[in-house]
Amino acid sequence: xxxxxxxxxxxxxxxxxxxxxxxxxxxxxxxxxxxxxxxxxxxxxxxxxxxxxxxxxxxxxxxxxxxxxxxxxxxxxxxxxxxxxxxxxxxxxxxxxxxxxxxxxxxxxxxxxxxxxxxxxxxxxxxxxxxxxxxxxxxxxxxxxxxxxxxxxxxxxxxxxxxxxxxxxxxxxxxxxxxxxxxxxx
Numbered sequence: 001x002x003x004x005x006x007x008x009x010x011x012x013x014x015x016x017x018x019x020x021x022x023x024x025x026x027x028x029x030x031x032x033x034x035x036x037x038x039x040x041x042x043x044x045x046x047x048x049x050x051x052x053x054x055x056x057x058x059x060x061x062x063x064x065x066x067x068x069x070x071x072x073x074x075x076x077x078x079x080x081x082x083x084x085x086x087x088x089x090x091x092x093x094x095x096x097x098x099x100x101x102x103x104x105x106x107x108x109x110x111x112x113x114x115x116x117x118x119x120x121x122x123x124x125x126x127x128x129x130x131x132x133x134x135x136x137x138x139x140x141x142x143x144x145x146x147x148x149x150x151x152x153x154x155x156x157x158x159x160x161x162x163x164x165x166x167x168x169x170x171x172x173x174x175x176x177x178x179x180x181x182x183x184x185x186x
Contacts, residue, residue, distance in 0.1 A: 046088035048184040050100060050120070053148040054083040058177045065168055066108045072116055073102030082148075087118060093184050096122050103129060106162075113165045115139060120182065127152060127180065131161065140177065149181030 075086040091099035103116025143151035
């Protein structure tokens with residue numbers, strides 16, 4: 001069922017979701033935001049793109065904490081006032097994972113945190129990434145489908161990492177940071 005939600009909502013799981021549609025099946029963008037970003041040609045070397053739309057409340061909280069979010073080898077757009085990052089899909093989505101190039105840089109108070117090389121594991125329902133280009137860790141759990149994609153909620157280790165890096169206590173397990181919408185080309 002989890003894989004199906006992604007296939008319906010996305011088309012092979014979001015940079016953060018799982019569904020039952022065949023990962024090789026192309027998904028249609030589920031929102032105007034995803035559609036707006038899809039006209040760029042920057043991702044054509046890959047097998048598609050996953051859009052990550054920041055949750056408005058999470059974006060506001062990041063701003064209030066002084067944390068700035070910037071793309072790393074990714075496209076960013078602001079359709080309808082939303083912040084949408086697009087990550088190129090690489091690898092073989094037929095193996096149950098959706099791998100990506102790029103990531104995000106979070107900066108505040110002279111501290112930087114790189115979260116890159118995202119992999120969506122459709123079977124486990126998690127999105128992992130490399131921390132500061134090193135070890136891989138589970139960053140988000142994939143949840144319910146929404147008009148912007150599947151929810152991406154912080155894992156306990158990711159919340160602890162963010163709190164430690166930026167000297168805050170605002171990040172908690174289960175906090176929805178955004179919505180993933182993978183679109184795999186046929």
